[in-house]
Amino acid sequence: MSENLPGDVFQECDETLVPFYKRFHKVFLHAKDHFLYDSNGREYIDLAAGISVTSFGHCNKQVNDAIKKQLDEILHVSNLFYIPGQAVLSRMISEKSFDGKTFFCNSGAESNETALKIARMTGNAKSPGKNRVKGLDPLLPNVEFVEFDSAADLEKKFGDDVCAVFMEAIQGESGIRPVSGEFAAKVSELAAKHDALIVMDEVQCGLGRAGKYFGYQWYDLQPHIITMAKSLGNGIPIGAVHVVPEVADKMQPGMHASTFGGNYVAVAAAVAVMKLLDDELLAHINEMGDYLESKFEALDEFKSGSVGEVRRKGLMIGADIVKRPVAEVIEALLDKGFVTLRAGENTLRLLPPYTITPKEIDAFGDALADVL
Numbered sequence: 001m002s003e004n005l006p007g008d009v010f011q012e013c014d015e016t017l018v019p020f021y022k023r024f025h026k027v028f029l030h031a032k033d034h035f036l037y038d039s040n041g042r043e044y045i046d047l048a049a050g051i052s053v054t055s056f057g058h059c060n061k062q063v064n065d066a067i068k069k070q071l072d073e074i075l076h077v078s079n080l081f082y083i084p085g086q087a088v089l090s091r092m093i094s095e096k097s098f099d100g101k102t103f104f105c106n107s108g109a110e111s112n113e114t115a116l117k118i119a120r121m122t123g124n125a126k127s128p129g130k131n132r133v134k135g136l137d138p139l140l141p142n143v144e145f146v147e148f149d150s151a152a153d154l155e156k157k158f159g160d161d162v163c164a165v166f167m168e169a170i171q172g173e174s175g176i177r178p179v180s181g182e183f184a185a186k187v188s189e190l191a192a193k194h195d196a197l198i199v200m201d202e203v204q205c206g207l208g209r210a211g212k213y214f215g216y217q218w219y220d221l222q223p224h225i226i227t228m229a230k231s232l233g234n235g236i237p238i239g240a241v242h243v244v245p246e247v248a249d250k251m252q253p254g255m256h257a258s259t260f261g262g263n264y265v266a267v268a269a270a271v272a273v274m275k276l277l278d279d280e281l282l283a284h285i286n287e288m289g290d291y292l293e294s295k296f297e298a299l300d301e302f303k304s305g306s307v308g309e310v311r312r313k314g315l316m317i318g319a320d321i322v323k324r325p326v327a328e329v330i331e332a333l334l335d336k337g338f339v340t341l342r343a344g345e346n347t348l349r350l351l352p353p354y355t356i357t358p359k360e361i362d363a364f365g366d367a368l369a370d371v372l
């Protein structure tokens with residue numbers, strides 16, 4: 001326990017919080033760009049960005065200046081009034097994706113729930129009972145799960161009663177898995193044939209993370225709806241659902257709402273984020289991703305097979321760890337001053353802030369070789 005923390009923070013938290021998370025015994029007190037500093041003043045290189053949240057660097061100056069300026073002007077009014085920044089932000093999203101209309105909420109889960117609601121309302125309006133959805137866990141009735149990247153399974157389960165397909169272009173939590181071009185083409189074909197919407201969950205892979213403005217742009221595929229959150233506020237909670245006008249214009253006041261959605265401060269943060277997201281940044285993301293991948297390929301362990309497949313798009317990278325639990329690797333990297341993530345069965349996942357440079361990637365490569 002550090003002298004910079006009051007009492008036993010770990011015990012206090014364990015006694016007072018619902019135990020939904022297994023946490024590392026560490027407290028970070030400040031951060032800048034891709035560096036984190038713990039309560040002992042030790043520096044860490046961040047290769048996680050929260051979980052792809054502080055993608056534009058911790059305490060990004062432009063974003064934080066925008067937040068501070070907005071904070072003292074006005075923070076909240078209800079969505080019963082016009083909030084000008086919402087339109088600015090929507091136009092910026094359109095510029096980087098497709099001409100659409102946007103609904104703002106506060107998280108990725110909410111943005112997907114909203115998309116689901118829009119898809120069902122759209123389907124039911126086309127014909128009663130057209131409300132089956134493919135691609136999410138079967139937690140809700142009439143939602144079916146399609147085998148990952150299986151065009152045959154998708155085709156088998158499709159029908160005229162399907163209102164939407166939900167998918168990630170590059171799955172994050174399952175271990176960084178890009179879908180194939182053939183699968184994306186099948187989604188387009190079947191959605192058109194059966195008049196279903198294509199909903200791309202861009203919460204993790206969107207906003208530059210996968211080396212494009214949005215992950216779907218790697219594919220020949222035109223979504224009707226994209227959902228986003230995580231990187232959009234660079235740490236300030238904001239989610240968005242961006243919808244083609246033909247679908248958006250069928251929605252009516254009262255069908256859906258979010259109390260906090262699109263408040264002034266969240267929108268100011270996101271507008272500052274969108275200003276930073278340009279072709280030059282994408283080039284840097286792809287270059288750094290490439291370099292980071294080369295560190296895995298250079299490992300003796302990669303050649304000997306104790307590191308399995310490495311999958312990457314932009315600065316989303318997943319490396320399957322073969323002969324030991326990935327949790328051990330993550331713990332050992334943390335001891336060496338590197339914050340990393342797990343995903344899927346046994347995948348080491350890296351989602352570093354876009355500010356990362358070859359210097360930190362070199363240091364990570366050395367640490368990884370040591371740990372493995």
Ligand SMILES: *Cc1c(COP(=O)(O)O)cnc(C)c1O
Nearest residue numbers: 107108109110172201203204229
């Ligand atoms: C994190 C994540 C979500 C959920 O976002 P929350 O903001 O935690 O609700 C949804 N979809 C994807 C792909 C994600 O990575």
